[in-house]
Amino acid sequence: MIRQDFNRIDPKRRNTVDYRKKQFADPSYKETQYPHSLSFYAAPPTADITLEQFEQWAIDRLHVLAELEACSFRNKSSAETALHMKPLLDKYLPLDTNSSSSQVFAQRQKDHYSHFILRLAFCSTKDMRQRFSRVETMLFRLRFNADDTRERNAFIGSLNLDWETVSDEEKRQYAAELMATVVSSFGKKTHQSIDDETFCKIDWMRVPDLVESRKVFLRAGKAYVPSKEQQSLVVTEFTARLEKALELTARARPDLDEDDRLSPILDHLSKSFVAPDSKYAGDSAIEGAEITARNIDNLAQHFPMCMSHTHRTLRRDGHLKHFGRLQYTLFLKGIGLSLDECLTFWRQGLKKKTEDEFNKEYRYNVRHVYGDVGGDSNRRGGGYSPFSCQKILTEHAPGAGEAHGCPYRHFNMESLAGLLQASGVNDRAVLQGVKEDKDKQKFHLACNRVFEHVHRNELKRAKDDGVMTAAQLEMIVHPNEYFKRSFLLKNMGKVSQSQRDGGGGDVKIEE
C-alpha cells in the first residue's frame, strides 16, 4: 500500500488540507434546534452544561421514568397513567407545544440532555438497556398521544418515514372500507365520519401484524393505516432506533471510565434506578425454613398460584416443559433452594426421565440457571434472577401443554376458579373479586386479593401486633415476595402458638 502523504503540497489539490486537521480546525458545532416537542433523539447534545445540571436533569428524568414504570406494574390503563403522570411531568420534565410557552427551548434542551445522560447510565448491561428502552418508549408514547395533532403530524412528517398520506378524495372513495377498520381498531365508534380520521398509505410488508390480523384496509399492496395504528408504527420505529443506539452507546461507554467527574454520577444513577421488578432483594434465606428438595411439597402451600400450578403440574405429569422448568427453577432458587438440592428436586420430579436423560438434557439447564456453568458473565452474575410478575405476565405466554405463566392472566375464568378452589379459596366474594380484576386486567390485584384472603387471620394479627410495617404489606409484585411473606405470616402463627404452648424459645421474626 502506498500511503498518501497528506502534508505534501500538490499544486492540483492545493485546497486539500489534511482531513485530520480539517476535522479539528474549527470545532464549532451547529446549535441544536428543537423544532418539535417530540424527538427521536437522533443527534447527541454538544453544548456545555454544568455538572449540577448534568446530575439534576438526569435525576428529574429518572423520577418520571420510575413513576411511569410503577404505573405499568400496577396495570394502569393508558388514560389512568396519563392522568397520574401529568403533574409529575409538569414538575420534572415539562414539554410544551410550540405555541404555548416561551420556555420551549430550555424545556426541550433538558429533555434532550437528560435522555442522553441516562443512555450513558443505563447502557452497560442488556437488562438495563431493555428496561431503559421500555420505559423511554412508554414516555414517548405518552407524549405522542398527548401532543397536539398538528404538531404531531409535523413531527411524523419530519421523520422521513416513507409514508404517503391518503388524500381526501381517496378517503371518500373507500369510505365504507376505511370506516370498518377505524371502528374495529377503536373497539367502539368514536368517529362519526371518515373525515375526522387521517390515514397513511404504506407498503403492506411494513405492517405485517396489522395485515395478518386484518386491522387495516388493503388495496393494491398498500395498507391504509389509521392514525391510531400510526402511533404504533412510530413507536415501534422509536424503540428500534433507541435499542440500536443503546448498543452503540454501550460500546463507546468504556471511553468514559477514565473520567472521574461523570463516572460516579452515572454509576450512582444506574444504581438508583431500582424498581420493584428488577430483582428480588437477595437475602433469600428465610430463617426457620427448611428449604430442601424434600420439603418443597410442604412449602408449596406458601406458593403463589403461578408456582403452585407449575408444582402441581410437575407432580401430576412427572414433567414440565421448558419455560415451566425455567420459571419454577428460578423461583426455587429465589426461595433459597441450593443448587444441589435443586438438582435433587428435579431428578425426583422428572419421574419419567431416566438417569441418563436427566443428566444429558436437564442437569445442565439447572446448573446454568444457578450460574454454575455457562459463559463468564453468567457465572459471575450467579445465573439468572427469579422472574418477576412483570416478566411472567408479559413474556412467553404459555401454549398447549405448558404450565408456566400467570394463572390470573393466562387461564380462562373457569380454569382459574377451578385452580383457586382446589387451593382452598372457596369464598364467593373473593372469586367474584378475582373475576372482576381479571376482566380489568389487574392481575396483580387478583393475586394480592387471594393472598389477603388466604392470610386474612395472620394479617389481622400482624397488624394488631404491629409486627409488620405498612411498607412490608405493600402490593406483591414478585412471586418470591409472595412466598416470603406467606411463609413469615404463617410461621408467625406457629411461633406465637408455640410460645403460648410454653415452647419459650425466643424466636425473632426476620424482616
Add this chain to the structure above:
Amino acid sequence: MPHSVSPVTEASPPPAIEMDEPAVADTAQQPIGDDIAMTDAVAIADAPQAEEVVEDRDAEKGEKKETSGIKLEDLFTGDSDEDDEFPNAPAKKEAANSPNEPSSPSEFDFDPSELTASDPALLRSFYQRLFPWRYLFQWLNHSPTPTLDFEHREFVFTLPNEAWMRYQSYRSSDLLRKDVLRLMPTRIDIGPVYSTNPRERKMLQNVAGFRPLSKELCFDIDLTDYDDIRTCCDKANICNKCWQFMTMAVKVITAVLRDDFGFKHIMWVYSGRRGIHAWVSDRTARNMDDSKRRVIAGYLEVITGGAQSGKRVNLRRPLHPHLVRSLDILKGHFQEDVLEAQDPWRSSDRAEKLLQLLPDISLRDTLRKKWDSSPGRSSSSKWADIDAVAKTSAGKNFDAKALLEAKQDIVLEYTYPRLDINVSKKLNHLLKSPFVIHPGTGRVCVPIDTRKFEDFDPLSVPTLQSLIREIDAWVEPEVKAEKPVQDWEKTSLKPYIDYFRSYVNTLMKDERGVKVKRERDDEGDSMELW
C-alpha cells in the same frame, strides 16, 4: 419400504431416447408392473449417473420435506449436456417429423384406453410429445434465456417404484426433458429456487450457503376439507356439485390477491383429482420470506379449528372490507350451490348442527320443534325459517344484530375457501407441477383460465389415455398450415397450453421491464459456473 433404490448406477445402455418406437413396443408387450417400469427406466438411461434416490415417500403431502433427511450420497451429477448424441433442439426436430407421424399406421400397437395412467409407454409419449417443456421453463425462468431462477430451481421426481428424488436441477428445459424421459417419473414436484445449485449443495463448505431464496406463492385447496359440509361426495370423490366450492374459493382468493395485495400473475391449476393449486408468480410474491407468507395466510384464514370444534367462524365486527367483499361474492353461491345443490341440513341431525350455530336458545328450540314436525324440509326453507321464526316469536331481549352476524358466519362457514394453509406458509414447500398426469385418475393437471372458471369441468379434463388416442385420431387438414402442427395442437390439451403460453408471455413481459440490471448479474454468475 419395498422398492428403495440406492444410487442407481447404470451401465451405459444404448441411447434409446429418440428411438421411442422400439422401446415402446417392447414394453407394451410385457406385463405391466413396477418392475417393468424400473427396467424401462434403466433401459433408457443414457449416461452413467449416480442419482440420489430417496426412500419410499409417505403419501402424505405434509411430510415430504422431512423425507429429505434420508439422503444417499450424492455423487457426481454427470453433466450430460456435453454429449452430443442428444441434439439441443428436440422439440423442433419432432415438430418437423410430426406431419408424418399420423400416417404411419400403427404408432401404438395397443389401445391406450386399456392402459393405466402410470403406464410407462403412455407416459413416455406424453412427456415426449405433449408436455409443454418450453413454456414450463419460461414460466419458472421468467425469461427466454436461462437464468438462475431456473438453474437453481429444485425439481422432485416420484419414480414409478414410489422412490423419491429430491434436489434435481437443470440448466435448460431440454436437459430437464431429457432427464424426465430417462427416469420416467410418475409425478414431478416443483420446489424453491435455492441460493446455490441444488445439485451442488453437498460441495459447499457451510450448510448455511444452501437456503431457499424464492418461490411462487402457492395455495392448495382440497375438496376433502369440505367433507363436513358437502353431501354429494366424500373423500377423494368429486362431482360438479361440489366443484362449485372450488369456484367460490377461486373467486374469493383471486380477489384478495389481485385487489388487496396487488398481485397480477395468478395461475390456477387443477390438481388432477379433487383440488386446485394457485401459483402467484409476481416478483414480490416470489421473494417473500416465510413470515410474509404467513401474513397472507393469516389474512385469508377465516375458518379455524377442526370439524369437532363447534362454531368455526368467529369474526370481529365490523367485518374487514375483504370479508365484506367475500361475503358479497359468496352470497349468491350460498343460495344456489349450497342450499339448493348440497341441501346440507335436510336430515335432522345435520340440521342440529345449524341450530348449534345460532345464538338464541329459545329460537333454537322453536326451530327444532318446527323442523321435527315436518321431516325432510329442504335446507332453503329451513334457512328462510330462521328469519321468519325470529320475527314472529322474537322476545323482548332478542338480539337481531347477533342473529344477522351469526347468519353471516354461517354463510362463510359453508362457502369460504378452506385452504391447506401450510402450503402457503412455507417458502420451501413442494407443489406438484402443472401438466403432470395424476397417477390415479390419469387427468392432466391443467391450468384453468380464471375468466372461464365457471365453465371448467374437472371431470372432462383430458386424460393421458384420451390424449394419446386423440393424436392417433388426428387427421391432417386439407389446407396445410404454414407451421408444422405440434402434437399438442392435435389434442384437447391445446386450449390449456394456449392459455399457459399466453399467461407465461405476459409474465415474461412484466419481468423484462424491471430486471435489466439483474440479468447482467446472472450472466456474471453463469460465466463462473461454466
